[in-house]
Amino acid sequence: MSKAPDALMLFAAGLGTRMKALTANRPKPLIAVAGKPLIDHALDLVWGAKIGTVVANTHYLGDQVQAHLAGTGVQISDESGKVLETGGGLRKALPLLGPGPVYTLNTDAAWTGPNVLTTLRDAWDGARMKVLFALVPTEAALGYAGAGDFALDEEGRVTRGNGYVYTGAQILNPAGIETISEPVFSLNLLWDRFIAEGRAYGVVHRGGWCDVGRPDCIALAEGMLSDAG
Template identity: 30%
Template sequence: MSRASAFLLAAGFGSRLRPLTLARPKPLLPMCGAPMLDHVLAHVRQHGHTDVLVNAHHLWKQVAAWAETRGVALQVELPEILGTGGGLKAAEDRLADVFVVVNGDILSDVDLTALADAVTEGGAAMALRADPVLGERAPVDADTDNVVVRMREFAGTPGVGISGTHFTGIHAAHRSVLADVPDGFACIVRSAYTVRLPARRIRAIRHTGRWVDIGTPADYLDANLAVLDGDLATALPIWERGEGAQGRHWIGADARVEGEVRHSIVGEGARVPRAARLSDCVVWDGVTVPAGDHHRVVFFDDGALEVGDSG
């Protein structure tokens, strides 16, 4: 395989999504009938990246099986997880001169082509997104020339005058920046990117489209429903994989639905008995729903998780 021009981050533990991630890696959680990584891979390939590398640590064998069936190269990080910088450093000899980095748990339509085109030799580019309520996200500021000038949390500069833009977690870089990343666990921003700030070597593109970070069970459920509604269109054609109607329900192949299903997703081979009624629910492949009324519940391999309203 040629050097990879896209690197997918899929090594994390998904701690905030437990118990959903205890037996399945976060990027492989189903999203309207397909693993999240399928949606991310479709986005990457939409921008011409045919040589793709994915890293894995937590439950890595499942990611390995996914990669093998998708024609994606694999980097297993053992015994310790390496972080965003360490993972890239370990892949240095397998990456193209310019490569994009995409989180396996973020659904977006970031212009990856524009992002890669913004990279200069020895530099990088970050996709920034405006958000009036940054919450836990670290603000990143760019000037009118679209050059990143401050990364407050990472660079340790004072948290004043917040611009309202944050780093989306999607970026691109010239392979030479990895010379500033130490071996072992490392953050790409804290190691390679902050040292380039004074030289104005980090470009920015401002993303105004779709972007969803699947961080919590509520985020996960809401993202599934947004895909169902068409509010979060991804590059993956979900209606070729299941039956139903946009905004109403998505039913996977060989699912047996006898009960009532409203605004919900039912995976392949799942069963909804006559005495069950679903609204705003997600049912994983092969799972049988118990009798009763269920609202905002994720039925997964090992049980059921009631999810509160987001926000």
């Protein structure tokens, strides 16, 4: 098994349009859930996993995110000119993140149970894997209304399908990202390559997860966190 990464990308540049009026004057990562901003819930996982290099991208109301992160040691990848989506944003941030595989973590979810980043670290095998997704069963995904993102086989490989939801946490080897010509693109382009190569894997998060993408999901997340104590 290859060494697990020690660098993480926080995706914090989204417009947050599904949050409607809540993001009129503040970016989604700073919306409070259970008394603290969403991005701080993500950072609790990061600091708990003792990850050394952390980069956050910013776009919409990015000055507020930068001010919030001042003094934390989190580096900023500024996308104020144009939001680059997940793939373009990660590629722009790679000089700050350094070479090799990286964690990425969305900043619009709440978690309970084991630290998902530690779970990813323990399961990562860079000799076999190009990407390792943290997944939850579709029926256990709070705030999510779809049929699922992936199917998971007995060896842990994923294919597009139903049954499991991608939680927004992964370890990804970005090799090949430089060959994508578009400046703005989703990481789905890399994922599809890795799935076709049989090098996309998943690990199931054994705790609670709530997608906090809409106003009504805030109460769901707070109830989940309260139930977990």
